[in-house]
Amino acid sequence: MSHAISAAPTTDVAVPAIPVAELAPWALFVGLFATLVLFFVSADQGAVSLTSGTLLHEFVHDGRHLLAFPCH
Template identity: 55%
Template sequence: MPKAQPLAVPAISRKVLATATGVTGLLLLLAYLVAFDQGAVSQSGMLLHELMHDGRHLLGVPCH
């Protein structure tokens, strides 16, 4: 008797999906840090804001 075939085969593997989800999360965190963080995440005051300042202007994000 032949084996039953699965009805649906996933188009993407779990490993690829987990990697894509992780990379997307990291990119969203980076976008937040560059565009919206005004030093709230930084433990040393406005250090993060100053480091990302030129990136904000380059991307056209207002920061002051």
């Protein structure tokens, strides 16, 4: 009794091309949004502030500590 080992059939996988022109606006949007979030978490209610009072500071307070930003 002979056991023949056969190779598994191979299939070609087509990798879609991602056009940079379609990706660029989304990358710009995400970059600007991330910068805005970083500003609110790190700098607002400090030397630069967009709002008066401490509401925004208290809203992002735990996030500041989580990201190791000093706020006291």
